[in-house]
Amino acid sequence: MPPPPPRRKPPLLAAAAAAAAALTVGAAPLAAQTVAGTAAEASRDTPPETPKVRISKKECKRVIRHQARADVAYRPGVDVRGNPVVPADLGGGFQMTLPDVFEFNITKDLTAYLDGPEEQLAADKAAALAAEKSVAATEAAVSSAALSLAGAQTASDTAQAAAIAAQAAADAAPNDTALAAAAATAQATATTAATGLATAQTAYDATVTAASSNDVSTALNQSQAALTAAQGIGYTQDTAAQTASTTATTAAAASTAADAAALTAAEKVAKSPDMALTIGTVRYNIKTGAITFNGKPLNDASLGELAERCRAMMDSKSRANR
Secondary structure: OOOOOOOOOOHHHHHHHHHHHHHHOOOOHHHHHHHHHHHHHHHHHOOOOOOOOOOOHHHHHHHHOOOOOOOOOOOOOEOOOOOEOOOOOOOOOOOOOOOOEEEEEEEEEHHHHOOHHHHHHHHHHHHHHHHHHHHHHHHHHHHHHHHHHHHHHHHHHHHHHHHHHHHHHHHHOOOOHHHHHHHHHHHHHHHHHHHHHHHHHHHHHHHHHHHHOOOHHHHHHHHHHHHHHHHHOOOOOOHHHHHHHHHHHHHHHHHHHHHHHHHHHHHHHOOOOOOEEEEEEEEEEOOOOOEEEOOEEOOHHHHHHHHHHHHHHHHHHHHHOO
């Protein structure tokens, strides 16, 4: 039997072999380009391989047989660690027995027919004005007391300086009886001034305290006490101090008048307390569902409206007793 004819290489393999031979023998760059182009065409003709995912049987079993942990699902009576716990809805707690019949009154506020809203508005305005006047008066009293305290401090400092100078002169001439007497007098004046300054300081502090509590009368009185103490040691009011003192007095008088007006307005509002007129009484029987008004059965329209009110009232009572 004659030998089979030699198998021809596929065109692709033949081209690759030819390219390899050309590269082996140092073919020209053109041959290398031809090989690259041929390989690119071959890659386009070959379909890409489909990616495959591999998983072992052991992992498959773990996925199929997975179960949730015991602490994920809620179990009544135990906590997340399996320890027993007391349920939230304990028995034997406070319970209130509701009556079988509920009653409520139908009322009407009569102040609307007696100028009540207008009187209340006037009283509110009077109270606001009185509060404003009170603040202005206490602020003016504090300002006046502060000026008096500053004047007392100046007078005391002047007296102390004079006493030091007189004593220095007496010490320089120990045999001069006149200088000694002058030094003694100056020292007495300085002591009196120090006492007056302390009194003014106390009065000023009391003025501030009274102002913080909105006590106009006490603030004004203590402000005047500070002024008196300062004047007793030689303080003489200047124009600013006189204006502050006058302003405090005027503001206090205005505050007193405003307070009186507010009190009168409040008394007018309160002249008729509890002006709610009871029109009638509604009774609702839980067991029978009967509703009466002043002992008479209600018609269907009124019954429906009042039934809603009764149900709302019962619901609110039930929620309050839970």
